[in-house]
Amino acid sequence: MSNKNLSKDELLSIYRSMVTIRQFEERLSAESKSGILPGPVHVYIGQEAVAVGICAQLTDDDWITSTHRGHGHFLAKGGTPAALMKEIYGRETGICGGKGGSMHVADFSRGIIGANGIVGGGIALATGAALAAQLDGKGRCAIAFFGDGAANQGVMCEAMNVAALWKLPLILVCENNGYSEFSKAADVTAGVLSDRAKAYGVPSEQVDGNDFMEVWRAAGRAVARARNGEGPTFLEARTYRLHGHVESEHTFLPKAYREESEVEAWRERDPIKAFAAMLSDGIASAQELEAIEQEIAALVEEAAAEAAADPWPDPEAAFKHMFA
Amino acid sequence: MARLRMIQAINSALREEMARDPKVILFGEDVRMSLFGDTKGLFEEFGPDRVRDTPISEVLLTGMAVGAAAAGYRVVLHLMYANFLYTGFDAIANQAAKLRYMTGGQIKLPIVFMASCGGGRSSAAQHSDSPHPMFMNLGGVHVATPGTPADAKGMLKSAIRDDNPTIYLTAGGRGGSAGDVPDEDVTTPIGVSFCAREGTDITVVPIGSMVRPTLTVAERLAKEGISVEVIDPRWMVPLDTSLILKSLTKTGRLVVVDEARDLCSAASQIAAVAADQGFSDLKAPVRRLTVPDLAIPYSPPLERAVLPDAEKIEASIRELVSYKAG
Known part of the structure; x- marks a missing residue:
């Protein structure tokens, strides 16, 4: 879809994708807080326009690496919602058979190299996939999603150096949500992140990560460059994490680390509401949007019900898959 | 049967495997110059796509090996000295050793992380470790420690063909020692003493x-x-x-x-x-x-x-x- 206007069907499909991530994670958030989920869950609520905006420019043959906050990337790249839900429930029917959980969801058949529990861990993996894509010569590209926290790992600079030298089809998508876990970016990050790319001669752009169209257009430019052999691009998407770092944080944090007024201000800039408002302006009716929301609600309900009913893995499965 | 030095045996294994399978790629620091001699001539034979000199960026290189393997290549990453595996340890320990398991067996990671280990050359503490035990404790990686030129060749050939990550360590101080190496395409079976x-x-x-x-x-x-x-x-x-x-x-x-x-x-x-x-x-x-x-x-x-x-x-x-x- 890179260089044309989006059709109504495409726009509705994008809306569906963003709403799927949102509703899916609202459900996970509630179930995490009620203790149903066995492990920690980091939700992407508020950042959906980034994953969907980038992935709408990709095909199944392109590669992505993701972060500990990776459900949105998984779904946006075409991962199956039910298989994701079941994984986070720890069931044997999960996409990783219950071995990875929330922080390690992957689906290699769809180019999803996976979420990653190591902050910045996906950057080098995507660079390697970009090398493979370049060697394949089929115009594929690789995308590393990472946060502003990961941008402080040295590997980001190492990756830009190699990607620029070798003109790798790599797109570094830095989702700057303003927080490294519980630390404000102002306390841990110097300068402007997208400026770091300039030092390596990597074209960079700063985009409003809550504006789907802006992300999507920038992604289109970056993907075109990558596919044409013109090398890497760095995109800094300014966005905000409407939930905490981890859903269970209220149970252990001694005090709040951000102002409620700040959260409220960003809630006003909710990327899905903004996209819905754009669609409501002569593209789709309120009923059409509501029908999508209801359809997704049913899908999430079904996925959660199935996950809850599905069996736990056989303990014997713990002894499989270490080696090929 | 040929009389080869350890380093020649390694070179011959790399050449044969790269000729055998176009998906085998090799990268690392100064692999064209090949200060040990084990990657000598490979750039000239297989070209700049498959044999690449890299920056000194071990954190990136180990992760790239995982990414390129996940995307379908057989990667040989030359890390020069075994101590430099520590520099690139995260992607070995947290990615290469665990990605297959964490994803329920979805992926194969054919990677050889190769380096020269051990003392005996007055290289001092940061170039003389024999770190195989820490890799034994990782789970998820094979660890090869050949002691003869024949095994250096046969084990490297096996490791390259295998679908798992391998830490391949050869004793730098013994790179010049010679031994009989079969001329035929002989692999050394994995996990066999x-x-x-x-x-x-x-x-x-x-x-x-x-x-x-x-x-x-x-x-x-x-x-x-x-x-x-x-x-x-x-x-x-x-x-x-x-x-x-x-x-x-x-x-x-x-x-x-x-x-x-x-x-x-x-x-x-x-x-x-x-x-x-x-x-x-x-x-x-x-x-x-x-x-x-x-x-x-x-x-x-x-x-x-x-x-x-x-x-x-x-x-x-x-x-x-x-x-x-x-």
Whole structure:
């Protein structure tokens, strides 16, 4: 879809994708807080326009690496919602058979190299996939999603150096949500992140990560460059994490680390509401949007019900898959 | 059969495997220049796509190896010195060793992380480690420690063809030592140990760099009537202890010689297996001849003081064969 206007069907499909991530994670958030989920869950609520905006420019043959906050990337790249839900429930029917959980969801058949529990861990993996894509010569590209926290790992600079030298089809998508876990970016990050790319001669752009169209257009430019052999691009998407770092944080944090007024201000800039408002302006009716929301609600309900009913893995499965 | 130095055997394995499979790629620091000689001529033969010099960026390189393998390539990453594996450790420990398992077996990661290990060259503490034990403890990676040119070639060929990540460590100080290497396309089976010399009085298990001095000592002692059996495990992961245990039923005495530091070394593991599964065969304590828990020093007399060598191996064997219980 890179260089044309989006059709109504495409726009509705994008809306569906963003709403799927949102509703899916609202459900996970509630179930995490009620203790149903066995492990920690980091939700992407508020950042959906980034994953969907980038992935709408990709095909199944392109590669992505993701972060500990990776459900949105998984779904946006075409991962199956039910298989994701079941994984986070720890069931044997999960996409990783219950071995990875929330922080390690992957689906290699769809180019999803996976979420990653190591902050910045996906950057080098995507660079390697970009090398493979370049060697394949089929115009594929690789995308590393990472946060502003990961941008402080040295590997980001190492990756830009190699990607620029070798003109790798790599797109570094830095989702700057303003927080490294519980630390404000102002306390841990110097300068402007997208400026770091300039030092390596990597074209960079700063985009409003809550504006789907802006992300999507920038992604289109970056993907075109990558596919044409013109090398890497760095995109800094300014966005905000409407939930905490981890859903269970209220149970252990001694005090709040951000102002409620700040959260409220960003809630006003909710990327899905903004996209819905754009669609409501002569593209789709309120009923059409509501029908999508209801359809997704049913899908999430079904996925959660199935996950809850599905069996736990056989303990014997713990002894499989270490080696090929 | 050709007489090859260790480094030539490695070079020949890389050349044959790259010629055999176009998906094999090689990258690392100065692989074109090839300061050890093991990657010599490969750039000229296979070109800039498949043989790449990289920046000195180990954190990135180990992760790129995982990404490129996940995307369908067989990656050989040359990390030069084994100590530099520490610099690139995250992607080995957290990605390569775990990605297949974490994703429920979705992916295969054919990667060889190769480096030169060990002391003996006055390279001092940051270029002389033998870090195979820490990789043994990772789970999820094979660990190859060839002790002869033939195994250096056969094990590298096996590791490149295998669908798992392998840490492939060859003793830098012994790169020049020669041995017979088959001309044919011979691979060394993964996880299979080898009886390098038959004997009846004592079993010695040398790891990697210690194979050659152990065989020299065994030869010498044979003339005195001390019959030494030498079992080379070849792979630290998967570790095949079957021949060691079988040998113990015959000798009842065991020395493990390992150039790693003693604490949690490969020798510790092999000794533990012998104490557990070979207990009823033992006629003497199991000895570990290892490096003391020190950094490897620079000056030759200091370095000699801490590294196991033929003299120390001989002393350990003599002590153990004369050991009387009670």
